[in-house]
Amino acid sequence: MTNLILATDSYKHSHFLQYPPEARIISAYAEARKGGIAEEAVFFGLQPFLIDYLGKPVTRADIDEAEAILSAHGVPFNRAGWEAIVTDHGGFLPLEITALPEGTLVPTGVPMLQIRNTDPRMPWLTTFVETALLRAVWYPTTVATISREVRQVIASGLQKTSEEPDAQLPFKLHDFGARGVSSGESAALGGMAHLVNFSGTDTLEGIMAARRYYGAEMPGFSIPAAEHSTITSWGRERETQAYANMIETFGGIVAVVSDSYDLTHAVNAIWGGELKDRVLAHEGTLVARPDSGDPVDVPIRVIEDLWRHFGGSVNAKGYRVLDPHVRVIQGDGMTPATIAQLVEELIAAGYAIDNIAFGMGGGLLQKVNRDSLRFALKANAMQDAGGQWHDVSKRPATDPTKGSKAGVQAVVMKDGRMTAVRADESDPADDLLQPVWRDGELLVRHSFDEVRARANG
Known part of the structure; x- marks a missing residue:
């Protein structure tokens, strides 16, 4: 070859x-x-x-x-x-x-x-x-263009609802596409193209390509995050312990997939119930991640549930911002169209785009x-x-x-x-x-x- x-x-x-x-x-x-x-x-x-x-x-x-x-x-x-x-x-x-x-x-x-x-x-x-x-x-x-189109949608939502739109924008779309592409070279080129517009990625090949071909120092960043295997290996009866382990082990921002069994139960009974005090005592931010269901309705429902349990504040632009200890990321089913719809519906519901980050995989790098x-x-x-x-x-x-x-x-x-x-x-x-x-x-x-x-x- x-x-x-x-x-x-x-x-x-x-x-x-x-x-x-x-x-x-x-x-x-x-x-x-x-x-x-x-x-x-x-x-x-x-x-x-x-x-x-x-x-x-x-x-x-x-x-x-x-x-x-x-x-x-x-x-x-x-x-x-x-x-x-x-x-x-x-x-x-x-x-x-x-x-x-x-x-x-x-x-x-x-x-x-x-x-x-x-x-x-x-x-x-x-x-x-x-x-x-x-x-x-x-x-x-093409990947850089799609990523930029999404950037414009998110930027518009942030400008309307956030007090700090410019600081948040680089980390609002995260690349999860490495496993969904046809080759490692595709992951490198596509992942690097996404990094032209954003700084959030889990595609290490993209980071290495930006360093090799364009002399970048560190163009992309990520955080500790759970996957279904690390949660379900504890067994359903120890779901609470699995979540507790995440926030006790990692400081700063940590993402936890929360729908391995029952998302509604996880958000309301565990995060907003059994572990609420630990979340509030955590020196960082819990990012709850839905990974199934309707890609627009589900994350809105999670944000509403978190608001009910953790509260927050209304910013100077009149939009609700969750307590800084909790946020949401939606990666499943995200496309330019569903991201635009989710941004629109969150704004209509009175929530700032501060509350959510978005992820794309195959829709960004492969489709x-x-x-x-x-x-x-x-x-x-x-x-x-x-x-x-x-x-x-x-x-x-x-x-x-x-x-x-x-x-x-x-x-x-x-x-x-x-x-x-x-x-x-x-x-x-x-x-x-x-x-x-x-x-x-x-x-x-x-x-x-x-x-x-x-x-x-």
Whole structure:
């Protein structure tokens, strides 16, 4: 899985024989097309691809392996082209990539990056890397975009109901998605993408990716928390002791799943009854966690029950805030839609969003695909042997929304909005697409703090 020559679709290997004989340079761009789940996308994830994939030179052993595989597979193999890459370029693909700064909020329909070959003998190389490049970018960009959409919903609720919205916001959506994704690499890229917007996570791969690729110190945090196995191992007859062990063992904030048997009994008879005094004496906060039932009605009911037992205060904005010893987290069944509904109904019931945190798992990291934001990478221009550029584009009559841009692109600010224009009709000094990679060299390295600042500025 580490041979870059094989990190593509099979049919790409026949394309070196398909371009016009005059072709020397092919330009292509990647964008989230209009009509997806959001009107703006958080561009993120190119840097890991550059470091891990394009930053690793192709070897003659890779060429030998690819030739053997592809010959048996039934498609042509461009051995001469790949040998030229090893001999003349040290194994690094002769490509140039220009891109917007990572973390940029990009309107759909605006290119996030543009790529071209730098060796005129290899016009086939630009779109050869489409599979790996697009896969590297669409997934973390989509997760970061969904996470940001949820951030906006929660931020709006906090602004309306909380006295300290900015301090709370970074920890209001927690990533529980590591077990629900297809691979460890997905957990790393998706978990890291969530951390662009929030600081709460249980996906350690995401933390390690942010540290490795973007130089983050510690971008995410978690707390001690119970799971069903640690509660049910005590047996139902010792449920109270299991809960007591949690608040006696851990200071600070501790989350305890409370519906292994009967959530109503746990909240009212145990937390609000037998253990009430211990909860109030605890030097920290008990976060009760429902994990079943209706994802909107159940957490509201728990908050109402906790209010009845522990009370709280009415803040300056007129909303009820639970006693600081108790809070709720809802992770089961959380999607952007159910989070928005839960925020709305809590506000309608007179409760501040201070009282609850949200968690997402597969809904954040796995229930996405390339079509969520309608990602595509398309060729847009071809330079011939005389140095003349020719427009390249498609215009399918059966679906005009899949039409592509013609001509080398630039991205400029126009009337305060990021806009795609033809490069030959704009001032190069205004182009926001800047070189980030050329012929094996990383030209720009973004820090995680910079990415976060752009995404949430």
